[in-house]
Amino acid sequence: MLDQFPMQQIINEEGNVNPEVQTDLSIEQIKRFYYLMLRARMLDKKSVNLQRQGRIGTYVQYEGQEAAQVGSAAALEEGDWMFPTYRDHAATLTFGHSMRNLLLNWRGRLEGGLPPEGVNIFPPAIPIASQLPHAAGTAWAEKKRGTDRVSLVYFGDGATSEGDFHEGLNFASVFQVPAVFFNQNNGYAISVPMKKQMHAKTIAQKGLGYDMECARVDGNDVAAVYTAVKEAVQRARSGGGPTLLEAVTWRYGAHTTADDPTKYRDQSESDKRRETTDPLLRLERYLKLEEAWTDAWASSLEEEINDEIEKAIEEMENYPEADISQLFDHVYDVPTWTVQEQIEEHLAVKGRKA
Amino acid sequence: MTTTVQTKSMTMIQGINDALRIMLEEDENVLVLGQDVGVNGGVFRATEGLYNQFGSERVIDTPLAESGIIGTSIGMAANGFRPIAEMQFLGFIYPAFNQIMTHATRIRQRSMGRYTAPMVIRAPFGAGVRAPEIHSDSVEALFTHMPGLKVVVPANAYDAKGLLIASIEDPDPVLFLEPMRCYRSSRTDVPEEKYTIKLGKAAVRKEGEDISVFTWGAMTIETMKAVEEIEKEENASCEVIDLRTLYPMDKEAIAASVQKTGRALIIHEAPASGGVSSEVMAVINDTSFLYLRSPVERVCGFDTPVPVYSLENEYIPSPEKIKHAIRRCINF
Secondary structure (H helix, E strand, C coil): CCCCCCCECCECCCCCECCCCCCCCCHHHHHHHHHHHHHHHHHHHHHHHHHHCCCCCCCCCCCCCHHHHHHHHCCCCCCCEEECECCCHHHHHHCCCCHHHHHHHCCCCHHHHCCCCCCEECCCECCCCCCHHHHHHHHHHHHHHCCCCCEEEEEECHHHHCHHHHHHHHHHHHCCCCEEEEEEECCEECCEEHHHHCCCCCCHHHHHHHCCEEEEEECCCHHHHHHHHHHHHHHHHCCCCCEEEEEECCCCCCCCCCCCHHHCCCCHHHHHHHHCCCHHHHHHHHHHHCCCCCHHHHHHHHHHHHHHHHHHHHHHHCCCCCCCHHHHCCCCCCCCHHHHHHHHHHHHHCCCCC | CCCCCCEEEECHHHHHHHHHHHHHHHCCCEEEEECCCCCCCCCCCCCCCHHHHHCCCCEEECCCCHHHHHHHHHHHHHCCCEEEEECCCHHHCHHHHHHHHHHHCCHHHHCCCCCCCCCEEEEEECCCCCCCCCCCCCCHHHHHCCCCCEEECCCCHHHHHHHHHHHHHCCCCEEEEEEHHHCCCCCEEEECCCCCCCCCCCEEEECCCCEEEEECCCHHHHHHHHHHHHHHHCCCCEEEEECCEEECCCHHHHHHHHHHHCCEEEEEEEECCCCHHHHHHHHHHHHHHHHCCCCCEEEEECCCCCCCHHHHHHHCCCHHHHHHHHHHHHCC
16 A cells, blocks of 8 residues: 555655656745744744743644644635644635634634635634534535535544544545545554554555545645645546545644643653754755855745734734623523523623623 | 315325425425435435436435445535435444535534535434344434524324425434334325424323323324223323424423423333433423422333344333323322
C-alpha cells in the first residue's frame, strides 16, 4: 500500500521543487502561503504563552501542521463549507474566521464557534469523527440544490478508527456528494501511535473500500497539500464525487497544554523535525533558492502579524464578560417552560429580573 | 356559514403517511430518509407510496447506519433542508446517540443560533407486538433528558398526523416516537387537510373526578381498559390524560387535573427508575402538593431489559395492575 500511495511532494525538505511534478504555483502564491503559515504559527505560539500565563484556558496546539491546514483551507472558495476539529484553527483562520473569536474559544466562550457572517465554518467538533457525516450532509444538500459548493472536513489519524469516519465516507460515496475528507495524520492520537491505531500502512487506502479517489501527500509541503486539495475540490465541484486525502504531518508539541508528551514519545524527534521537515523552514529554503527571500520582508511580516495578534488579544481580553443569558439562549428557538422557569429562578436568587 | 371538513377513517400508520405526504407536497425542502423507507415503503409501511410520488431524491433509501443517517441529516438541516429521518426501531437508535446528544441538540447553541437542526427523527417503539429482542425498547426517558430536543408520542391517527406536521414545522429537533401497538389497533376520523397539534399539549382522553391517570403511547390502551372496568366495579370516576408530548410536558394540564381529583397515577411501559413518570411526579409536587389526598403512584415496566416476547405480557403493565393501583389510591 505504501507503493500504491506514494507520498506526493512538490517542494522537498531542502526547498527544491520536484522536477517530475507540474505545478503552476507562482512565487507570489508561495509567499502568500508563507505569510498565512507564519501567521498561524505565531498565533499558536502566542496562545501557548497565554495559556501558561493563565490568560486563556486549556489550549490545543497545532504547531508543525501549518502546511496541512493552510494549504487545504486555501483551496476553498467563498461559500464552501468547513468542518474543523479543535486542532484546526490554522485552517479556520485561513478560511476567514475571526482571530478574536478563535481566542475567545479558549476562554470558554461560545463566540469561538461563531464565524463571521457569510463564512461557513461549523463550530469545532469535539467528539472524534462526529463531524464527517455533517460534511457529507451539507455537501449532499448543495448537490440537491445544484450549486457547486463543496464541504471540506478535517480529522486526525485516530478518527479513522471511529464508526462515524466510515459512515461519513460511505454516505458521501453512495450519494456521490461534493465532500473532501482531509486527514491530518500526525502520527499520534494523544499517546497512541499510528501502528497501534491501525494495521493499515496508510490512511489513504481506507478510501478504496468506498471506491473513492484517495491520495497521500506530504502534509508539511504546503504546495503539495494545496495542489491535492485543489484537485479534489475541483473534482467535487464538477460532480466527480468525494475524495479522501491523507496529509502526513507531525505535531511538535503536546496533544494539549494539559498533556506531557515525554510520557509516550521521544521529544527529540520533534526537535529533529524542526530542523528537517518543518513546513515554514522548507518555504524559507525554497524562497532563498529562488532568490525571492529577504530578511527585511520576513521581519516585516512578523511585525505585521504581531500587531494583528496583539490587537486580537486586546479585543479578547476586553471582550464583555459572558452574560448569564448565554446559558439559556439558543437551546431552543423559544425557551421551553422549564428553561424559562429556570432562568427566572436563577436570576431571582441573584436579585435580577429575566 | 359552516365549512365542512372532509374526514377519513385512518389507522395511525395512515395518519403518519398522510402527514409525510402533505409536508413533502408543501415544502420542497422536506426529505424523508432512512433504511427501507423508499422502494419498500418502510418496514411498517409508514412511507408507502411516497417513493413513487416524490422520487428517490426526496424519499431516500440510506445505507444501514443510524449515526450516518442522523449525522448527514444534521448537515442537511443546517444547510436548509428539513430531513425526516427514520430509525427502523427505537432500539436501534443507540449508534446515533452521540450525534443526537452532542450535535443535533447543541448545534443551535454552539453556533449562537447561526446553524440549527430542524429535523424529525421518527422511531417505532414499545413492546407487545411479539417482536424480536431489542426491537421493543421503550427508552423515551433517555431523550427527555437531552436539552435541545423535544419528544413527542402520539397514540392515534388524529394525533399522529397533527403532531407529526407540527414536529416537521418545529424549528428544533424532535424525536417522534411511534408506539407500534397503536399503528393499526384503532381508527380515528382524521381531517384530510393539513392541521397541526401544538407540541407540549396533553389530551384529556376521558374526564373524571376521583383520580388522574397520566399515560402516553400504547399504554393508553391498557389504561382505558382498566378505567372502563374499574368504573363498573367501584364507585369511582377516573380522568385519563394522554401527555402526547413528553418534553416539554404539559404542566398546566397535569396541575389542573390533579388539583381537581386530588389523586394521581402514572402509567408507562418503560422501566420505572428514572422513567418519565418521575418527572410527572415532580410537576405534581411543584404545582399541586397541597391538593393531594393520596401518594402519587406509578405502574411501570420493571428495571430489567425489555424481555424476549415470551414474557412481554408479564412486563407490560396490565389492566389488572393498573386497577390495583387505582384502588390503592382511591382507598388510601
